[in-house]
Amino acid sequence: MSDKKLGEYIIECEDVNKWFGEFHVLKDVNLRVREREVVVVIGPSGSGKSTLIRCINRLEEHQEGRIVVDGIELSNDLRNISAIRRETGMVFQQFNLFPHLTVMQNITLAQRFVRRRPRREAEEKALQLLKRVGIPEQAQKYPGQLSGGQQQRVAIARALAMDPKIMLFDEPTSALDPEMIKEVLDVMKELAITGMTMLVVTHEMNFAREVADRVIFMDAGRIVEIGTPEHFFTDPQHDRTKLFLSQIL
Amino acid sequence: MEPEVFVTTADLGAKRPPPNQRTGIRELLLHPMLLRAAAVLYFLLVFTLWPTIREQIFYPINLLSDSSSNWATGLGLGLMAALPFALIVFLNGIRDQQRLTIPFYRNIIFIRDIIQVVFLIVILGTAYSLIQNLNDNFREGASGLVINFNVLERDYPVAITEGPDFEKELSWVQDVPIAQETFETYLRPGTYTRALMSGLSNTLRAVSIALVLATIFGVFIGIGLLSGNWLVRTVSSIYVEIFRNTPLLVQLFFVYSSLRLVLPTQPRDAHQIPTPLGKMYISARGINYPAILTTDSFPVMGVLATIGLIGGIYWWRKRLQLQDETGKPANTLTYFSIAFLGMSLLGLALATVFGGFPFELEAPVLGRFNFERNIGGLYTSEFIGLVVALVLYTAAFIADIVRAGIQSVPKGQIEAARAAGLSGGQTLRMIVLPQAMRLIIPPLTNQYLNLSKNSSLAISIGFYDLFNVGTIASNQSGQVVVFFVVMMLTYLAMSLIISFVMNFVNRGLRLKSR
């Protein structure tokens, strides 16, 4: 996507290092994402891609380096963490919808208790978002009654209901049956068109080619190569990148 | 704006150890184990020196005084004890504030730690004030007693009519070298301690017998629950439902009163049952049976039998190894039996030749009104009642556990085994049971623990188990707290031992199934 006007730097990771015990899982990660940019992160499993985006909303804690989101530094400061979590929405591989609440309640819960919106307003917004992701009729159903693709779309709507500036996607389609992947990707594409800043970890290469502004390849905790989709898929530079792409394309 | 293109030049394989990994004295000191030990030591110091600390530090600055309530004093103690931790927490907080500009009240780590510090202070303070209240109330109250563990060396006034005689000398105590004096004070005949030990021995007797019988009976009924025969299944199921849904205490009372009502009350009217070893008398007092006692020549046989046991186990494992290596059938049981029984017989023979037969019979002697005390074996009706009730009750639970465990083994396993040619018995032994065991052992352990704890109900029928003796002791001496603590610790120890043994069995069974 080339005609977009990108904004200022909204995510900045500077020399970020993380260890799980003795295991060095993120090594000297330097990354800057602009507003309205769509960045796709690819790489073999265990390369630290999920860990990286989970560090951004403090689901994981980094030991070294700085992470700044929308001008707020990620530290042990409660206020900062809450603020950053309000700015970022996350979509998980396993959807993680709340099974004991209806779709409507899933989407309105955080709105009412974190953003303190009155119930009516929250429900209107929820309905709006459900229309946007294409399933307004499922509002009163329970997650268990929906298909995987529908659940993930509800998850996206739930994250969007908080009006985040950034959307983080952790392998959103990896747990879906093939025929449902498209519906979720379509929603994500539409999101990108409307100008949402997105950081997406995925294996869907077509999505990367069509939608991404930049593609990042990570391996063994390190960012190996960053480039435009054209650059990436036609002319990768690093040997590792070449090896990886040869295995999956 | 151009999107960045970036290619890394770093060595992809390189990695660093996490920060703060340097080793040195400082790191050694910060080793968690040492830290915890230091913390515990500090606590102990504060607790033991509390009166001094209180006077030297708190009184002068008027924070506390002699007349402060226990609650306030407790808080002071808590503050004192939590002081170093609080200091560390605050220091960390200050450092974070300086370096990272995170104010205290928003710092996650600070919040987490300060909650724990406050919790610690409150808990310690509450505990202290409660215990002090206890002490004060006892002192001022009816008993006027101070909580004093010395009661354990005083004489116990009530007779315990069952189990080891706590008035008897413990001859082997004399030979214990080091702590002899302590033993002398506490373990001389007639002390509270001896009485408690008597009670404990009664509990252990009842629990061990009940455990074995309950397991056997429970397994039996569990198999019945799985039977193909509808009648057997239904009857077992009814048994399980009835005995699981009625309180143990009611069952106990019923069994005990049945025994007392149905059996002849007077010993002279007792039912006499001839056995090869002599006459057995069954009356409402209990079962008097000819006891098999060991004589002086028994140790010889005992030692040889133990050698046989060890040798048998060793041989057992050797045979299993042999089977692994050469495929020859292990016949472990045969070899074990040869070793154990053989050595035992040898011991028996040697003992007889050199010192007389290692066992002797002591038949109960019926006096005018009752059997002579301590002659012949006696299972009192209290004991029998307790054991029977425990067995009936626990077996119902065990049966269900066994059933669930065996049913949990997927049918496919059995089919595969039979298809591979294993016989019914082999399938059961090597495929079904090991897998079922994995699911059976944990809840079974739970039931064993319950059984050992349920033995305390003996007080309601007058069986002198640990709890009964302890209660009487605390009533007699007024030292409620002392005996409560002793009993709790003992039951806890019993639970721990049972869990430990069962854990061992759990792992051992898995090894054996290989």
Add this chain to the structure above:
Amino acid sequence: MSEIKRDELFYIAPKEAPPSRRPPRGTVGVVGWLRKNLFHGPVNSVMTIATIVLLSLFLWEVFRWSIQDAQWNVVISNLRLLDVGQFPQEEIWRIELMGMILVFLSGLGVAIWGGTTRAFMLTIVVAVILMVLIPVAAQRIEPAPIRIMVGEDRNFGPMRFVGDDGQEITVAVEAINRTEYGDPDDSTFWGLFENAGGEQNTRIKWSEIRAAIAGETLDPTAYNLLIRVQLLNAQGAVVAEGISTSQDPNITLNVTLPADGWYILQAEVLTEASIYKNTDGLQLPTIPVRTLPNEGYAFIRLNNVDIYRTRPSDIEEREAQYGTLPAVDCWSRDVVGCQVAERAVRFEGSRTFGQFLKLQLGPFSEEITVPIVSAVLLFFFAYGLGHGAVTSRNPVFSKGIARLTTLGWLLLIPLTWFILTGIEGAEDIHPLLKLTKLSPEQWQGLTLTLILTFISVVASLPLGVLLALGRRSGLPVIGTFSVLFIELVRGAPLITILFFAKNIVPFFFSAGAAQDLGNVMRMLIGLTLFSAAYQAEIVRGGLQIIPKGQTEASQALGLNPYLTNTFIILPQALRAVIPATMSQFVSLFKDTSLVSIVGLFELLGMVELITTGQQQYRPFVREAYLYIGIIYFAIAFVMSAVSRRLEETGSGAARR
């Protein structure tokens, strides 16, 4: 069968499939079932036969025992005690009121919350109905009359009992001078007075007499006794008196007691020398001196004398209320007397199983139907109300009813406490406010069992949740303490914890508070702590099932830990452990029987009280145990069956 020739490689099925055949005769139907299940082979068949034989023998023995040997009086006469203990008769309406409130709230609850709560509520309703109808029915049974045997060789000495102002009692003499005395097993014989042990035992005597009458060795019409019955008050003044002669043997004195206090009953078989009537201090013979010898036996029947309290300490209590025990003169050796009524009264009857059943179903049935029907109607009314609220369009109505239900359940325990303990000086506040002060110590019997269970379970739930959360909190200090508490409590037998709660806990507080903390409160504390530890483990299991992703999603949305737990984690965890919690409920219900050891008189304790206090019931404890065993079983079985059903159908949140 096909007509086409079949060769080895090819086959074409016939156009019309042959009709399917029935399976061989012996494999289906009743015969088939029998063969498969009971007689599947030689071993199986032997087992079946052996089981049938053993079972029949066993059941026959039980049946025979319960009909012939067992004496069910111990249960029948004490039904009220077993149910509500010594709760004052006039306050029983409070228990019934609570029962009805419970039924009402259950009806609402089932309608409004439905689903998983339904089964639980229904169990409550059943338990309440069981509990409510018995006191109502039991209070309508007359206390069984007391019969004392006097006769040619036995007299009856002074019997002292307490009576209240206005109490109506009947003293009668029933001469055993008829050949037809009705069926000896007729229920008009409610009890026989045993006024001595051994061969003097009245029951034995009466059996001998009956046998002698039947064997025609004793002529019942040869009755010649002169009996004087006197009812005196504590000062010795005669309140009522009657003389039974052989011409007019059966006399009845209907007495309304003039005041509260001790009364003395004496019945004397008179010989010539002792005929006198005490008027104004003069001793005058008023009845001609008999010349015929004393012959025969008679019953002195006493109706409506309270025989509940039996312990020596109760005499002190009576003395406190009614004045000092009047001293009496004990006469010659062949007289039984000088005893206080309750201890002298022994109750023994040939209550056979048939009569037991008749009694349960007979006179009860009118009494039973009214409370049951009203309870059921109330339940359905509440259900209808709740259902109407749920489906109604009117938000005020539906919200209002929902709020009322929640409020009702939340306030249930304090309300129960309040109603069952009352207010100090209630009569002074308002005459209509009949909530006189009662102490929890007066709660006894099945009522106490249910109250203990309910309050402990409910109180232990939040405590258990807190402990479980603490254990999993990841904060070492809090986690360690949680673990310590849980393992300490679980490793100790319940009886030691109750012991702790009874003897040590009160002293944790100031001396005054220790006094105020009654036995029931202490046991509640003990049971709650005990149950909380087990509940904590149950909840922990539920918490472990929740996938970590739920917490993560919650955090990613910005929900703080409090919100995460309250709205996301705990609802799922608690729903998942409902079966285990109900199992814990059943367990606690059974464990309440242990408080009888520490001196509370719940159901089992009540049996102990009855059988130790009323010595005549000592040999019949098994009947009592069986009866309460059945009660325990009924409630426990229903609850565990319900929870098992819950487990099977799944109480998962995703299905509704």
